[in-house]
Amino acid sequence: MLCVGTHSDRRSACAPKGAVRNHFCIYKMSYMLFSQILGQERAKRFLKQVIARDKIPHAYLFTGIPGIGKTSMAMALTMALNCDSPVDGDGCGRCPSCRKIMRGNFPDFLSFKILPDKKNILIDQIRELNRELGFAPFAKYRVCVIHQAETMTDEAANSFLKTLEEPPPGNILILNAKEPRDLLPTIVSRCQRVAFQPLPIKDMVNWLVKEKDLDEEKAEMLARISAGSLGRALNLCGGNFLDKRQEWLSRLIVLPGLSREKGFEMAVECAAEAKRMGLDTTEDGEAGILDMLTMWESWYRDLLILNAGDMTHLLMNVDFSHKLKNIAEHFKIDSLIDSLLTIDRARRDLIRNRNTKLVMEHTVLGLRRLADALGAKGTAQS
Numbered sequence: 001m002l003c004v005g006t007h008s009d010r011r012s013a014c015a016p017k018g019a020v021r022n023h024f025c026i027y028k029m030s031y032m033l034f035s036q037i038l039g040q041e042r043a044k045r046f047l048k049q050v051i052a053r054d055k056i057p058h059a060y061l062f063t064g065i066p067g068i069g070k071t072s073m074a075m076a077l078t079m080a081l082n083c084d085s086p087v088d089g090d091g092c093g094r095c096p097s098c099r100k101i102m103r104g105n106f107p108d109f110l111s112f113k114i115l116p117d118k119k120n121i122l123i124d125q126i127r128e129l130n131r132e133l134g135f136a137p138f139a140k141y142r143v144c145v146i147h148q149a150e151t152m153t154d155e156a157a158n159s160f161l162k163t164l165e166e167p168p169p170g171n172i173l174i175l176n177a178k179e180p181r182d183l184l185p186t187i188v189s190r191c192q193r194v195a196f197q198p199l200p201i202k203d204m205v206n207w208l209v210k211e212k213d214l215d216e217e218k219a220e221m222l223a224r225i226s227a228g229s230l231g232r233a234l235n236l237c238g239g240n241f242l243d244k245r246q247e248w249l250s251r252l253i254v255l256p257g258l259s260r261e262k263g264f265e266m267a268v269e270c271a272a273e274a275k276r277m278g279l280d281t282t283e284d285g286e287a288g289i290l291d292m293l294t295m296w297e298s299w300y301r302d303l304l305i306l307n308a309g310d311m312t313h314l315l316m317n318v319d320f321s322h323k324l325k326n327i328a329e330h331f332k333i334d335s336l337i338d339s340l341l342t343i344d345r346a347r348r349d350l351i352r353n354r355n356t357k358l359v360m361e362h363t364v365l366g367l368r369r370l371a372d373a374l375g376a377k378g379t380a381q382s
């Protein structure tokens with residue numbers, strides 16, 4: 001989906017001087033029907049039942065990890081609600097309203113997300129939402145989505161609570177969040193909750209093979225390391241991630257056999273990845289240091305799985321399964337758990353803006369020591 005960025009319709013033009021603008025964007029293109037969304041059958045059934053009722057609730061809380069169809073579902077709901085002749089609760093795709101939506105010429109789908117360089121949804125964005133709601137929608141229904149609603153500041157959440165109590169007719173509010181417990185209970189209780197599940201690996205693999213023309217092994221690896229998030233899998237197969245992943249895992253494989261000095265050099269190289277934090281924090285598709293840590297985590301997780309028994313079918317790095325099997329026995333479970341904790345600490349330290357070079361020195365040398373102490377030294381050649 002494409003977000004066209006700045007807001008420049010008739011209303012902003014009339015906004016008072018000094019008013020904060022551009023706090024939401026209008027989505028263009030990629031509107032979808034319920035039938036075109038992968039999985040999430042329960043959510044689809046629930047929303048279709050809701051539409052069939054006379055009185056449509058005005059607020060929804062869509063919960064689940066990013067990239068599993070929450071925004072697509074909000075778009076499908078917009079189409080179905082505004083369609084002149086719905087088919088089985090779905091938009092028809094042919095009526096003037098559906099066509100307008102599919103052409104990307106639909107002003108009544110508003111999307112609020114965290115502004116660049118900010119960490120929260122701010123009170124000014126909620127004020128702008130309120131201002132928009134003050135105008136009647138052009139269509140039958142206007143749908144407003146707030147992404148990562150759990151990041152609303154207290155001020156924003158309290159202001160939003162008032163909006164939620166009594167939005168003007170014809171407006172549907174949708175909050176997207178990972179977990180309901182991250183939101184004020186008073187907000188959660190005023191919304192219809194719709195839970196989204198991570199997508200089944202098999203469904204993702206089939207989709208990636210068919211739609212993205214990937215070979216099955218690569219599709220399976222992407223589906224597994226994305227933990228059921230199609231959005232993340234699509235992010236990963238674009239940009240430079242796949243090449244970088246090979247490089248990151250190769251470094252980790254040789255680490256146990258390196259001298260302390262060479263390990264130190266590797267830490268410096270890894271710190272250079274910090275130019276970019278990672279795919280989840282940037283929109284340019286370039287992978288960074290957090291993605292490297294996620295891959296390292298997946299590596300130790302795979303070793304742990306192999307140590308716990310013959311569970312090859314659960315491996316994330318399926319394309320490295322031969323290598324993983326060869327080295328798994330050199331690691332003890334305690335050392336693998338400590339390695340995972342070391343990586344988790346590194347991630348938290350980087351997010352807190354601790355010195356990247358020091359964090360990576362501590363992490364790389366720590367991982368080397370954990371492998372070395374348990375006799376894994378030299379496994380690079382196995």
Ligand SMILES: [Zn+2]
Binds near residue numbers: 085091092096097098
């Ligand atoms: Zn229609």
